[in-house]
Amino acid sequence: MEIANAVGANSGAPRTNRVVLEGVGARVIRGPDWKWGKQDGGEGHVGTVRNFESPDEVVVVWDNGTAANYRCSGQYDLRIFDSAPTGIKHDGTMCDTCRQQPIFGIRWKCAECGNYDLCSVCYHGDKHHLRHRFYRITTPGSERLFLETRRKSKKIAVRGIFPGARVVRGVDWQWEDQDGGNGRRGKVQEIQDWSAASPRSAAYIVWDNGSKNLYRVGFEGMADLKVVNDAKGQTVYRDHLPCLGDQGAGRSGPPDLKIGDQVNVDLELEIVQSLQHGHGGWTDGMFECLSSTGAVVGIDEDHDIVVAYNSGNRWTFNPAVLTKIAAPPVLRHRFYRITTPGSERLFLETRRKSKKIAEI
Known part of the structure; x- marks a missing residue:
């Protein structure tokens, strides 16, 4: 399903325009090109995408109240921690652990099991096998990116407006004196949905004056609250999170696999057979692949690999299924030998035909 139709844009609209529409309300942390000190409160601290100044520049309100512009094209200051508050959903999908249906935000699809998906909460919560590799599908219809296993990846804790945090009214406050007055404090009890179409976009607060209510933290980019004593949220696989604005070259296969590469099949037979469903299947003749190296000779329209x-x-x-192996040195190539700068170069025989001696 084309995401442009889902957000009411023209289906022929440039992808950058769609990113702008999709991103408002996303919860973000600092990205790989961050160079802005502790504006965000430190690594792992969370903010809300308020609006886009252009396809290259985004305004974020951090949970600590700081608001600033950041880069989201060419250089990426931000990673998307949770896009569920934006309303992005993958119709026709279900999280196979918590049963959320459809999946809101980023969809994580197991590459080693047939038809197995996780939502972001379950993926970062270590549900399913940590040795299995996943595809990350950021929006419906977007290209999927093949990820490293979670078992080998770094986890960090996110911090901000989470249960246990102490808060005061924020930049978008419009609720009169429910909090007891400007500067009065309250405690976050739970992260909830502001609406069914915008999960995890609000926080339920108990104010020190005894008042209780739900406030926007991401819904339509709004920040009703500012944190004064942050709390720890879940831990996340930082490098598995997409950069805000980066359309990347997300592909269905390992990003460096190309025609001519040498490959092995290193997985267990049962996993290989499972992964082959819908990708050419498995026959007894393929047992040779488990003990032999092959060469990539084709990539079909579904991104499956012909070996x-x-x-x-x-x-x-x-x-x-495939693991790329290091290419052997090209011994058939001929070289020039240049003994000293400016000396004539001598054209040599191939190394393949030449005698080697051992060092003494």
């Missing part, structure tokens, strides 16, 4: 073997057989694989 040729010394037997003459060619088999089609799910890219998640």
